[in-house]
Amino acid sequence: MKPETLSFYEKVYEVARQIPYGRVTSYGAIANYLGAKRSARLVGYAMNGSAGKDVPAHRVVNRKGLLIGKHHFEGTNLMQQLLESEGVKVKDNQIQNFEKVFWDPSKSL
């Protein structure tokens, strides 16, 4: 725990923090940017450690744009509330206009 070294987790946190306001991205996109699209699970796993940090995990969703990680959040619709508060339309844990709000780190960074 607390890998202050340049570990995969730290990279995921960094990228997650770079997510613009009102934008979302997928685990695969981050993993791909890190050069390990096969390790999409690691990104989600890293998000586990993001709890309590400045990492907007609510902006990170799966490839389908579904708020799969909401179960890990405090409440049930807290993740949805946060996204809607940022201008992202969310319907029943499903992001609307996912293609529009989708943010690709590989293209932005």
Next chain:
DNA sequence: TCAATGACCTGCC
């Protein structure tokens, strides 16, 4: 050191 886990993704039936 070995083994098990996990907020996913891709491919195949």
Next chain:
DNA sequence: GGGCAGGCCATTG
């Protein structure tokens, strides 16, 4: 076209 199952890779115990 839709649904099911397996695999990958890094971290933690």
